[in-house]
Amino acid sequence: xxxxxxxxxxxxxxxxxxxxxxxxxxxxxxxxxxxxxxxxxxxxxxxxxxxxxxxxxxxxxxxxxxxxxxxxxxxxxxxxxxxxxxxxxxxxxxxxxxxxxxxxxxxxxxxxxxxxxxxxxxxxxxxxxxxxxxxxxxxxxxxxxxxxxxxxxxxxxxxxxxxxxxxxxxxxxxxxxxxxxxxxxxxxxxxxxxxxxxxxxxxxxxxxxxxxxxxxxxxxxxxxxxxxxxxxxxxxxxxxxxxxxxxxxxxxxxxxxxxxxxxxxxxxxxxxxxxxxxxxxxxxxxxxxxxxxxxxxxxxxxxxxxxxxxxxxxxxxxxxxxxxxxxxxxxxxxxxxxxxxxxxxxxxxxxxxxxxxxxxxxxxxxxxxxxxxxxxxxxxxxxxxxxxxxxxxxxxxxxxxxxxxxxxxxxxxxxxxxxxxxxxxxxxxxxxxxxxxxxxxxxxxxxxxxxxxxxxxxxxxxxxxxxxxxxxxxxxxxxxxxxxxxxxxxxxxxxxxxx
Numbered sequence: 001x002x003x004x005x006x007x008x009x010x011x012x013x014x015x016x017x018x019x020x021x022x023x024x025x026x027x028x029x030x031x032x033x034x035x036x037x038x039x040x041x042x043x044x045x046x047x048x049x050x051x052x053x054x055x056x057x058x059x060x061x062x063x064x065x066x067x068x069x070x071x072x073x074x075x076x077x078x079x080x081x082x083x084x085x086x087x088x089x090x091x092x093x094x095x096x097x098x099x100x101x102x103x104x105x106x107x108x109x110x111x112x113x114x115x116x117x118x119x120x121x122x123x124x125x126x127x128x129x130x131x132x133x134x135x136x137x138x139x140x141x142x143x144x145x146x147x148x149x150x151x152x153x154x155x156x157x158x159x160x161x162x163x164x165x166x167x168x169x170x171x172x173x174x175x176x177x178x179x180x181x182x183x184x185x186x187x188x189x190x191x192x193x194x195x196x197x198x199x200x201x202x203x204x205x206x207x208x209x210x211x212x213x214x215x216x217x218x219x220x221x222x223x224x225x226x227x228x229x230x231x232x233x234x235x236x237x238x239x240x241x242x243x244x245x246x247x248x249x250x251x252x253x254x255x256x257x258x259x260x261x262x263x264x265x266x267x268x269x270x271x272x273x274x275x276x277x278x279x280x281x282x283x284x285x286x287x288x289x290x291x292x293x294x295x296x297x298x299x300x301x302x303x304x305x306x307x308x309x310x311x312x313x314x315x316x317x318x319x320x321x322x323x324x325x326x327x328x329x330x331x332x333x334x335x336x337x338x339x340x341x342x343x344x345x346x347x348x349x350x351x352x353x354x355x356x357x358x359x360x361x362x363x364x365x366x367x368x369x370x371x372x373x374x375x376x377x378x379x380x381x382x383x384x385x386x387x388x389x390x391x392x393x394x395x396x397x398x399x400x401x402x403x404x405x406x407x408x409x410x411x412x413x414x415x416x417x418x419x420x421x422x423x424x425x426x427x428x429x430x431x432x433x434x435x436x437x438x439x440x441x442x443x444x445x446x447x448x449x450x451x452x453x454x455x456x457x458x459x460x461x462x463x464x465x466x467x468x469x470x471x472x473x474x475x476x477x478x479x480x481x482x483x484x485x486x487x488x489x490x491x492x493x494x495x496x497x498x499x
Contacts, residue, residue, distance in 0.1 A: 092320060093162060093313025095147025099140045100325050101335045103302070106136045110356075111343045118421040120357030120429050123336050123347070127329035130336070134303035137325075137332075139318050143297040150299045155292055159309035160299055165229075166311055167293055168281050172226040173308070180288045181262045181280060190257045191215075197242040198252045203228070208240065209252060222277040230312050350437075359424035361437045374416045381426050381436035389417075389434050 110126060130136045141150060141160075151167045153159035155176045161167040171177060195210035199220075204227065208219050220240075228236045262274040264283060274280045303322055307315040325331045333354055337347050346360035364370075370378065373396075380392050390401045392413075399409040417434075420426045427435040 090312035090316045092316040093147070093311065095144050096317070097142040097144050098317045098321060099142075099335060100303075100321050100332060101138050101140055102130045102332065102339050103136055103138055104339075106130055107339045107343050110340065111345055114345065114356065115358055118358045118418055118428065120350075120355050120361075120427050122430065123333050123340075123354040123356060124330055125430060126356070127332040127336055130332060131322075131326045131329050134322065137303045137322075138300045139303065139321060141299050141301065141314065141317070149295045149297065151293050152296055152299050153292060153309075154294055157309060158302060158305040160301055160305075160311065160314060161293075162311040162313060164285075164289075168285055168289065169225055169229050170309065171281070171284055171288075171292075172277075174292075176292065179265065180284060181264055181274075184261050184263065185258045186261055187257060188259045190253055195249050195253070197244045198248040199240050199242055201228075202239045202241050207252060207255070209256070210249075211242070218276070226277060357421075357424075357427065359422055361427055362424045363437070364425050371416065373412060374420060377413065377417055377420060378426065378436065381434055385436045386433050389428060389432050392434060 106129075110121075114121060143149065148162045151161040151164070153167075153174075155174070157175060159167075159170055159174070161170065171180075191213055193210075193212065195213065197210060199208040199211055199216070200206065201208065201223065206223055206227075208223060209216050220237075224233060224236050259275070262280050263270065264272050264274070264287070266287060269287075272283075274283055301310065301314065301318060303318070305318070307318070310318065337354065340347060340356050345356045347354060347356050348360055349355070350361075364378070376396055377392070380396060384392065393399075393406070393410040394401050396413055397406075397409040399405050417426070417428075421428060427437060429435065
């Protein structure tokens with residue numbers, strides 16, 4: 001499977017992300033420099049209060065609450081939380097290596113925006129952007145020894161199962177069910193007998209029927225297999241309620257006069273009538289299963305995939321690893337390095353942190369001839385490394401920022417600065433600071449580079465007449481404060497993140 005194929009083949013809506021302002025103010029014509037906060041996130045102004053609440057946030061107090069030994073409202077809230085049992089997460093499935101990787105789509109956005117805006121970004125910041133939305137990352141499941149073969153839906157719904165029974169049971173709720181079967185209601189004779197209570201499912205409201213009806217057990221198990229097979233049977237049975245009202249009995253008797261049957265839609269089987277759910281599942285297993293599912297040892301499951309379309313053991317991996325990485329986004333950096341390297345983005349280490357940018361940062365070769373304006377930009381960066389770009393433009397052009405003449409006066413310097421950024425001679429970081437790096441920053445090794453043998457044998461003696469290799473002299477390091485270039489540490493292989 002191509003590693004760039006996203007799990008579920010779901011469409012991505014990254015319009016909000018592509019509008020993320022990577023670029024500095026000087027690179028965005030007409031853009032505002034301030035960040036706009038959506039109205040839904042604005043706080044209530046001080047001094048104002050919501051209707052119905054007393055000034056100062058006080059709530060009505062009932063003396064009886066104190067006599068009972070509890071604080072008003074708070075104690076009631078605790079009791080309410082105690083009454084609602086927490087839904088336990090199933091155990092993660094064993095026998096799989098699971099990794100969380102940024103989607104190829106988000107890597108393409110990063111590449112496009114960084115090359116467009118010419119800014120260096122910390123990989124930790126980019127990892128936070130990835131983890132800010134579930135559809136920006138994939139979980140990659142790779143079968144190991146003892147693991148079950150994965151059953152993946154080919155219908156684009158992201159469904160993935162570990163057993164054939166799970167895959168068949170999902171058919172009832174799948175969006176593609178109507179491609180294989182039509183549902184019809186046929187009239188039958190109403191059940192005879194004395195019925196006093198109707199059983200209903202408290203979770204979905206489904207009506208099962210009277211407990212003394214001959215079809216009760218079959219209807220109960222059909223409902224369990226088709227909708228609630230992910231929970232233990234005894235737990236499901238404990239969620240069944242009895243309605244003893246005459247209205248409920250009369251309503252069930254009316255519906256019991258009709259029966260649901262299914263007919264296959266495939267050619268040559270239009271006249272076949274399947275009268276119960278077991279018959280439908282057996283027919284699907286024989287005629288439709290291979291058209292919907294494929295078995296694989298490796299599958300990409302998008303972070304936004306609903307738990308309902310995953311085996312409980314896979315869904316547990318998805319929930320646990322996603323939450324862990326969201327709380328510690330640095331876990332994503334190794335796979336983010338590898339993903340950006342596939343898109344030919346340079347990765348380097350700067351003062352202990354990983355960065356990517358428009359070019360690998362390097363010193364200016366001694367024989368490089370720069371135009372006067374470029375020289376002034378470089379000399380300013382040497383003396384003022386770490387200051388804002390706007391300060392450089394204002395000082396070199398003699399025009400204060402924010403004035404009507406600023407854009408026209410800054411344009412020539414902007415063009416020259418962009419060329420220097422593309423060559424890696426200077427750096428502009430995400431906070432709009434401009435730097436002159438001291439020394440050359442070594443790139444982080446890609447997986448291919450890491451696996452390449454280093455050649456530990458003896459060097460061959462030089463032949464007579466061979467010229468010695470000439471090494472270009474390095475540019476003299478500037479005394480100005482700024483980021484010190486460090487050799488990149490050897491990047492470890494991607495850790496096996498088992499939730």
